[in-house]
Amino acid sequence: MSSPETSPYKGTEAADHGPARHNEWPLWEIFIRGQHGLSHRHVGSLHAPDAEMAIKNARDVYTRRNEGVSIWAVEADNIAASSPEEKGSLYEPSNAKVYRHPTFFDIPDEVGAM
Amino acid sequence: MYAQMIKSTGEGVKSLEDMDPDERAFQERINAGGKIEPKDWMPDGYRKTLIRQIGQHAHSEIVGQLPEGNWITRAPTLERKAILLAKVQDEAGHGLYLYCAAETLGVSRDQLTRDLLSGKMKYSSIFNYPTLTWADMGAVGWLVDGAAIMNQVPLQRTSYGPYARAMVRICKEESFHQRQGYDIMMKMAQGTEAQRKMAQDALNRFWYPSLMMFGPSDAESVHSAQSMAWKIKVNTNDELRQKFVDQTVPQAHYLGLTVPDDDLKFNEETGHWDFSQPDWNEFFDVLKGNGPCNVERLEARNKAWDDGRWVREGLLAHAAKKKATHLAAE
Numbered sequence: 001m002s003s004p005e006t007s008p009y010k011g012t013e014a015a016d017h018g019p020a021r022h023n024e025w026p027l028w029e030i031f032i033r034g035q036h037g038l039s040h041r042h043v044g045s046l047h048a049p050d051a052e053m054a055i056k057n058a059r060d061v062y063t064r065r066n067e068g069v070s071i072w073a074v075e076a077d078n079i080a081a082s083s084p085e086e087k088g089s090l091y092e093p094s095n096a097k098v099y100r101h102p103t104f105f106d107i108p109d110e111v112g113a114m
Numbered sequence: 115m116y117a118q119m120i121k122s123t124g125e126g127v128k129s130l131e132d133m134d135p136d137e138r139a140f141q142e143r144i145n146a147g148g149k150i151e152p153k154d155w156m157p158d159g160y161r162k163t164l165i166r167q168i169g170q171h172a173h174s175e176i177v178g179q180l181p182e183g184n185w186i187t188r189a190p191t192l193e194r195k196a197i198l199l200a201k202v203q204d205e206a207g208h209g210l211y212l213y214c215a216a217e218t219l220g221v222s223r224d225q226l227t228r229d230l231l232s233g234k235m236k237y238s239s240i241f242n243y244p245t246l247t248w249a250d251m252g253a254v255g256w257l258v259d260g261a262a263i264m265n266q267v268p269l270q271r272t273s274y275g276p277y278a279r280a281m282v283r284i285c286k287e288e289s290f291h292q293r294q295g296y297d298i299m300m301k302m303a304q305g306t307e308a309q310r311k312m313a314q315d316a317l318n319r320f321w322y323p324s325l326m327m328f329g330p331s332d333a334e335s336v337h338s339a340q341s342m343a344w345k346i347k348v349n350t351n352d353e354l355r356q357k358f359v360d361q362t363v364p365q366a367h368y369l370g371l372t373v374p375d376d377d378l379k380f381n382e383e384t385g386h387w388d389f390s391q392p393d394w395n396e397f398f399d400v401l402k403g404n405g406p407c408n409v410e411r412l413e414a415r416n417k418a419w420d421d422g423r424w425v426r427e428g429l430l431a432h433a434a435k436k437k438a439t440h441l442a443a444e
Contacts, residue, residue, distance in 0.1 A: 024224045044211060046214065049432065050433035050436065061211075064200075065287070
């Protein structure tokens with residue numbers, strides 16, 4: 001049985017199950033902004049020796065078919081992520097505030113669209 | 115398939131009642147159609163089986179570049195050459211999407227590469243067959259990529275999030291591969307008598323190896339049952355093989371080519387094509403390393419890895435030097 005270890009081994013978002021890495025290119029997470037004005041979106045990761053090469057590699061790996069107009073590359077080590085166990089404490093308060101959703105309020109039909 | 119004969123725990127599927135609370139919550143989430151993400155709790159067997167499966171799939175994409183790379187310099191026209199280059203580049207990309215998914219399970223790409231180069235990990239049996247003529251580029255795209263699509267489309271719904279997302283990207287690109295292959299076959303089948311013969315010969319040689327891609331019948335396999343319970347396998351090998359035959363036979367007829375199987379006939383009762391099984395002894399032999407090109411393929415990958423060492427190390431040294439200069443300037 002394995003556990004949800006939170007200690008990511010250098011450069012990945014997963015638990016440490018492999019041997020230590022030597023001389024490996026670091027891992028970069030890649031974000032692409034598409035043509036239609038949406039924000040950058042995570043598309044995957046790749047290995048590259050530095051930021052410049054990470055962007056070049058991202059172009060070859062993730063934008064072979066006009067997928068984007070802008071690339072962000074972030075070294076995976078520099079990403080802080082919430083962990084699954086925090087799901088309750090992080091998101092509970094918003095679940096309790098149902099009045100934040102417009103459907104909480106009943107508006108009579110006569111008023112029309114609102 | 116691109117991942118063949120993947121072993122899971124070998125213990126058979128536990129009932130929900132026999133599972134400890136973590137495992138039960140995990141299985142119930144999968145049963146409800148939920149996705150498992152890298153930081154979520156997962157049984158060791160799930161993690162290990164997925165690393166084997168995704169790793170083998172990735173290796174297949176990478177080694178799969180070799181039989182087609184063989185024809186890049188000999189493509190009959192500049193257009194065919196550009197298309198083939200783009201296709202082979204896609205295969206490299208597919209390998210990288212998959213390594214990236216495997217890495218979220220805690221194994222590194224370099225480790226997986228080392229296991230491929232040492233022969234510890236396998237790749238699909240199909241890539242141990244040679245590509246002897248230009249028509250083989252047609253047959254590979256049409257049949258091999260066609261068989262791959264059969265397996266990969268349902269895997270878009272697999273339970274492991276990063277794997278499913280890699281599959282979505284791959285499937286989008288894969289239909290270009292199959293169509294360019296069929297396009298080559300149409301040209302050849304409608305060409306001169308010599309070209310038509312070449313197309314028929316390519317179909318003759320690739321038909322049974324393509325059927326082998328799905329792996330032997332696994333209806334009784336405990337590994338397969340566990341993988342299906344975990345939703346890292348969605349259909350049995352026989353289901354996918356039947357689907358592939360049903361789809362491909364009419365396409366062969368359209369080309370005016372003959373499927374090399376005397377017992378092939380449409381079964382009115384079942385609504386499916388009845389067909390002969392490939393020679394499974396040949397399949398196991400190829401997996402063991404005795405196929406026509408096993409040695410050549412592994413040698414090519416080892417050579418590429420060794421020849422690339424100075425580039426990998428040089429770029430790392432350059433990056434370290436730049437970083438040091440940058441820090442000193444601050």
